[in-house]
Amino acid sequence: MNTGLRRLLTIAEKEKRTIIGLMSGTSLDGLDIALCEFTGHGLQTQLVLRQFATMPYGSEFKQQVKEVFSKRAVDLEKVTLMNAYIGSFHAELINACLQEWGLTAQDVDIIASHGQTIYHAPASQHQVAGMPNATLQIGDGDHIAVKTGVITLSDFRQKHIAAGGEGAPLAVYGDFLLFSEKGQNRIMLNIGGIANFTFLPGDLDTSRIFSTDVGPGNTIMDAYMQANFPGTFYDAGSAVALQGTIHEGLLAALLAHPFFQGDFPKTTGPEVFNLAYLARAQEASSTTALSAQDVMATLNRFSAHGICDALRRTMEEEEFEIFVSGGGMHNPLLRRNIETLLPGVVIRDTAELGVSPDAKEAVLFATLANECLVGERLDFGAGRLRIPAVQMGKISLPQ
Ligand SMILES: Nc1ncnc2c1ncn2[C@@H]1O[C@H](COP(=O)(O)OP(=O)(O)OP(=O)(O)O)[C@@H](O)[C@H]1O
Ligand SMILES: CC(=O)N[C@H]1[C@@H]2OC[C@@H](O2)[C@@H](O)[C@@H]1O[C@H](C)C(=O)O
Structure with missing residues (x-):
């Protein structure tokens, strides 16, 4: 038998598995690396997060990715080069991280890589007749496996689409396994470039679980900061937005997108919510001369609105506790806006549940890899909102 396959089977039969989860999100801030230890699978999954680091991307790398990121027309050679380059670069970052932690490849069973969307x-977005839901993550897993020497699982989203999903959000699988709690309805809210949440009913009835994107989290704010305050990457501490005033006309124009009225589950990205979208909303509301501070204050409230409207829709049916994760929870004005729009609702973060809010998405991919190797198909039943019953991840052997 292929020795790599034999190793894979041995790992699947181990009582405890060490899995590195990787996430490189739409914010392009860096590679999140979570070293996780798993025992069990399914609802018996026990996770210990041993180490976590975000390896920040340099400005040159960010620039390279941006050339092929969320644009309809790109240089196909560049995409091809970046697919290999990102895979190799992620491997380098993992090797550096392992060294920092005093570990070697032998200490790791599996790497679970999301790649770079x-x-x-x-289909609801591209609206090309006859064409399916589609998504593309690059940074091929073979490069990671060969350059780290660790069996790598990657490209998790295609199976989800093949089985009828939109390729996202995948958070629902990990949220269900790691954070479901009998007797407590929970909302797991992640505010990354795009904001999404999972509803976990306290009766553990899988047919009531759902997960959905709700709109922009940080993505337009980040893009606006980068375009208007060269050298800055995001509105640290909400410093710019705090100096501005919300413009109600612009806010209304921003909220006019049909995405917000669409039923759950739905997904979106910076392909829709970007600076061109902002420019059209400014034209429509005659606010092209608004100060950068007022635009940022309005964008901040806009993100909070999308999140809170979606939460309110769910609240009409159920009461729940909210656990937040993702970089947006470090934006103080965004948190305050959410609290203003949802008075009385207490927002806690996932650290209270044993997972650092910055690590949660990387932990998710490690959890998906654990399920792929040792779990059984997670069947959420017919449900009112479809969640495909699939085990995801493609296997790359180092040799
Ligand atoms: N101190 C801070 N003040 C304001 N905003 C912050 C701060 N720290 C982080 N952020 C925001 O969080 C973002 C990074 O979030 P995160 O790492 O969750 O995104 P991501 O994983 O790329 O997104 P996605 O979930 O869409 O894939 C930054 O770009 C910034 O907008
Ligand atoms: C296509 C894609 O990369 N989507 C990301 C993005 O970042 C947040 C939101 O948009 C979410 O839908 C998804 O990631 C998380 C990890 C998910 O699939 O649950």
């Missing part, structure tokens, strides 16, 4: 195109 460069285009997300659910």
Whole structure:
């Protein structure tokens, strides 16, 4: 038998598995690396997060990715080069991280890599007749496996689409396994470039679980900061937005997108919510001369609105506790806006549940890999909102 396959079977039969989860999100801030230890699978999954680091991307790398990121027309040679380059670069970052932690490849069983989304195109968005839901993540897993010497699982989203999903959000699988709690309805809210949440009913009735994107989290705010305050990457501490005033006309124009009225589950990305979208909303509301501070204050409230409207829709049916994760929870004005729009609702973060809010998405991919190797198909039943019953991840052997 192929020795790599034999090793894979041995790992699947181990009582405890060490899995590195990787996430490189739409914010392009860096590679999140979570070293996780798993025992069990399914609802018996026990996770210990041993180490976590975000390896920040340099400005040159960000620039390279941006050339092929969320654009309809790109240089196909560049995409091809970046697919290999990102895979190799992620491997280098993992090797550096392992060294920092005093570990070697032998200490790791599996790497679970999300890759870099460069285009997300659910059918509701592309509206090309006869074409399916589609999404594209690059940074091929073979490069990671060969350059780290660790068996790598990657490209998790295609199976989800093949089985009828939109390729996202995948958070629902990990949220269900790691954070479901009998007797407590929970909302797991992640505010990354795009904001999404999972509803976990306290009666553990899988047919009531759902997960959905709700709109932009940080993505337009980040893009606006990068375009208007060269050298800055995001509105640290909400410093710019705090100096501005919300413009109600612009806010209304921003909220006019049909995505917000669409039923759950739905997904979106910076392909829709970007600076061109902002420019059209400014034209429509005659606010092209608004100060950068007022635009940022309005964008901040806009993100909070999308999140809170979606939460309110769910609240009409159920009461729940909210656990937040993702970089947006470090934006103080965004948190305050959410609290203003949802008075009385207490927002806690996932650290209270044993997972650092910055690590949650990387932990998710490690959890998906654990399920792929040792779990059984997670069947959420017919449900009112479809969640495909699939085990995801493609296997790359180092030799
Ligand atoms: N101190 C801070 N003040 C304001 N905003 C912050 C701060 N720290 C992080 N952020 C925001 O969080 C973002 C990074 O979030 P995160 O790492 O969750 O995104 P991501 O994983 O790329 O997104 P996605 O979930 O869409 O894939 C930054 O770009 C910034 O907008
Ligand atoms: C296509 C894609 O990369 N989507 C990301 C993005 O970032 C947040 C939101 O949009 C979510 O839908 C998804 O990632 C998380 C990890 C998910 O699939 O649950």
